Amino acid sequence: xxxxxxxxxxxxxxxxxxxxxxxxxxxxxxxxxxxxxxxxxxxxxxxxxxxxxxxxxxxxxxxxxxxxxxxxxxxxxxxxxxxxxxxxxxxxxxxxxxxxxxxxxxxxxxxxxxxxxxxxxxxxxxxxxxxxxxxxxxxxxxxxxxxxxxxxxxxxxxxxxxxxxxxxxxxxxxxxxxxxxxxxxxxxxxxxxxxxxxxxxxxxxxxxx
Amino acid sequence: xxxxxxxxxxxxxxxxxxxxxxxxxxxxxxxxxxxxxxxxxxxxxxxxxxxxxxxxxxxxxxxxxxxxxxxxxxxxxxxxxxxxxxxxxxxxxxxxxxxxxxxxxxxxxxxxxxxxxxxxxxxxxxxxxxxxxxxxxxxxxxxxxxxxxxxxxxxxxxxxxxxxxxxxxxxxxxxxxxxxxxxxxxxxxxxxxxxxxxxxxxxxxxxxx
Numbered sequence: 526x527x528x529x530x531x532x533x534x535x536x537x538x539x540x541x542x543x544x545x546x547x548x549x550x551x552x553x554x555x556x557x558x559x560x561x562x563x564x565x566x567x568x569x570x571x572x573x574x575x576x577x578x579x580x581x582x583x584x585x586x587x588x589x590x591x592x593x594x595x596x597x598x599x600x601x602x603x604x605x606x607x608x609x610x611x612x613x614x615x616x617x618x619x620x621x622x623x624x625x626x627x628x629x630x631x632x633x634x635x636x637x638x639x640x641x642x643x644x645x646x647x648x649x650x651x652x653x654x655x656x657x658x659x660x661x662x663x664x665x666x667x668x669x670x671x672x673x674x675x676x677x678x679x680x681x682x683x684x685x686x687x688x689x690x691x692x693x694x695x696x697x698x699x700x701x702x703x704x705x706x707x708x709x710x711x712x713x714x715x716x717x718x719x720x721x722x723x724x725x726x727x728x729x730x731x732x733x734x
Numbered sequence: 735x736x737x738x739x740x741x742x743x744x745x746x747x748x749x750x751x752x753x754x755x756x757x758x759x760x761x762x763x764x765x766x767x768x769x770x771x772x773x774x775x776x777x778x779x780x781x782x783x784x785x786x787x788x789x790x791x792x793x794x795x796x797x798x799x800x801x802x803x804x805x806x807x808x809x810x811x812x813x814x815x816x817x818x819x820x821x822x823x824x825x826x827x828x829x830x831x832x833x834x835x836x837x838x839x840x841x842x843x844x845x846x847x848x849x850x851x852x853x854x855x856x857x858x859x860x861x862x863x864x865x866x867x868x869x870x871x872x873x874x875x876x877x878x879x880x881x882x883x884x885x886x887x888x889x890x891x892x893x894x895x896x897x898x899x900x901x902x903x904x905x906x907x908x909x910x911x912x913x914x915x916x917x918x919x920x921x922x923x924x925x926x927x928x929x930x931x932x933x934x935x936x937x938x939x940x941x942x943x
Contacts, residue, residue, distance in 0.1 A: 534743070536937050540930035545914060566914060603933050604940025611932075618834050622827035623928075628912055632929045672939055673932065696942070697935040699928060703837055705754060705775060713938050715931035719832075719908060720841045721749035722924035723820075723882065724812050726906040728745050729922050730881055731813025733905070 531579035538576055539599055541566060546596035558589030608633040612666060612695075614686050615677030616641035616649070616656045619701055623677055624651040634673070638665055642682075659686070666693035676700045687714075740788035747785055748808055750775060755805035767798030817842040821875060821904075823895050824886030825850035825858070825865045828910055832886055833860040843882070847874055851891075868895070875902035885909045896923075 545566055549557055559570040559577075566573075577583055577595075580602050584590040600606055611634050613623055623629075624639055639651055642659040649656050657665070665671075674695045678686055683702035690698060697713045700706055706714050754775055758766055768779035768786075775782075786792055786804075789811050793799040809815055820843050822832055832838075833848055848860055851868040858865050866874070874880075883904045887895050892911035899907060906922045909915055915923050 537930075537934050539937070540927070540933040541914075543933065544912065544927075544930065548914070565916075602937070604936050605933060607940075609932070609936055618831035622831040625827050626928075628929050629932075632933070634929065634932050673936065675928075696939045697932075699931055699935065703753065705750075705757070707774075711942075713935045715935050717926060717928055717931060718749070718753075719835075719884075719926055720837050720843065721746075721753065722908055722926060723818070723838075723843050723906075724749040724752065724814060724841070725746050726908065726922045726924050727813050727818055727882065728748070728811070730906045731816075733920070 531576075535576045535579055538568070539603055541568075542573070542576075543596060543599045543603065543605075546592055546599065549592050550596060554592050556589050557592055557595075558584070562590075605633050608635055609673050610635050610637040610669065610671045611673045611675055612636070612638045612640065612662070612671050612690075613675045613677065614640045614659065614662065614690070615675075615701075616643070616646045616651060617677065620677040621651055623675060623701075624654065636675075637669065637671060640665075662686075663689055663693040666690070666695060670694070672696040674698050676702055678702055680704045740785075744785045744788055747777070748812055750777075751782070751785075752805060752808045752812065752814075755801055755808065758801050759805060763801050765798050766801055766804075767793070771799075814842050817844055818882050819844050819846040819878065819880045820882045820884055821845070821847045821849065821871070821880050821899075822884045822886065823849045823868065823871065823899070824884075824910075825852070825855045825860060826886065829886040830860055832884060832910075833863065845884075846878065846880060849874075871895075872898055872902040875899070875904060879903070881905040883907050885911055887911060889913045 545562055559573040562573050563570040583595050583598060613620060613636050616639055624636060639654045639656050640659040640662045641647060641656050646656050647658050672695060674690045676683055676686060676698055680702045683704045684706060687698060687706045687708060691708055691712055699715050701717045708714055754771055768782045771782050772779040792804050792807060822829060822845050825848055833845060838845060848863045848865050849868040849871045850856060850865050855865050856867050881904060883899045885892055885895060885907055889911045892913045893915060896907060896915045896917060900917055900921055908924050910926045917923055
């Protein structure tokens, strides 16, 4: 399969293309092209054509892309035609915000359980869920077969929780804690790190100040 | 200056190196090397040496890097020796979580004002701040000279708020809304997009399921 060969950085841009195609579809547009996608995303048209070429030919020469067709193909490539159950660990301020964020469910990521280790939080209701004792986390994951977890715990407990998640069978972790997790190579970790993004930004802003 | 030539993707890895050096310093370590950094970060040692070489020579051949020296040099390169005032727009669940997150202040990003357009939120206290009317946003930015903003508003109002921020002089925007902002080229935008990170992850997880 050709997609096996796509570099990770290319895979990381597919969600961006998908988002833009969703936006174009919402605007009622039926066709687009690499020039328009590039202009709106701040990426070169050549880069977009090269990225997509890893996965097949999606446009007719000179006539661009069919918005709905390309969107559906990207969804298929990214394995988004099914919905993905997700466990959320951490019911603090961030956990609350994540549990109440509709963007996950709207994009096929359904939070099916929320866990915390704080007696004051266990048993409280967030959105549709009752916060469960983190002691039940592994049992719950093994019973339900959930493969994806969102980690919204303090840095000090992130690795411990990650170890439990991996032991229970989780294959992908979205980590909000400011740490670098040590996990087996078959487990995928993505980090949400606003401080790193701000630091990246001020490299340029500070240059011109 | 050599750093002008570093590709953006290299600049984006510097905060990761900085985080690891902070972690090593906290562990009491005085020296490290590209092999160790690479192993702990999941990046090749050669990549780390190449990335750092854009900014100077930081190690002696064969003896590795001095942790504190390299950390301080990275802080200087990223313009983190000063602290950066930041405005936060959006006082919903996410805004609350961000306002209460100590990681910003601990890394030199001080939230100096919180704004919202909801009468029920204006005047309430979050952390050390009283939520202000977003109508005062431009005036406040112009008076204080703040250059960095965090955007935690719904997608539907993100572009409008971004336009106001840019007009008022903001040079960098950390955007939590699931949109692609249109801004002038001199304004830097970084996106926090957990859905895109989950989609990136399930490309691999779905492959093996």
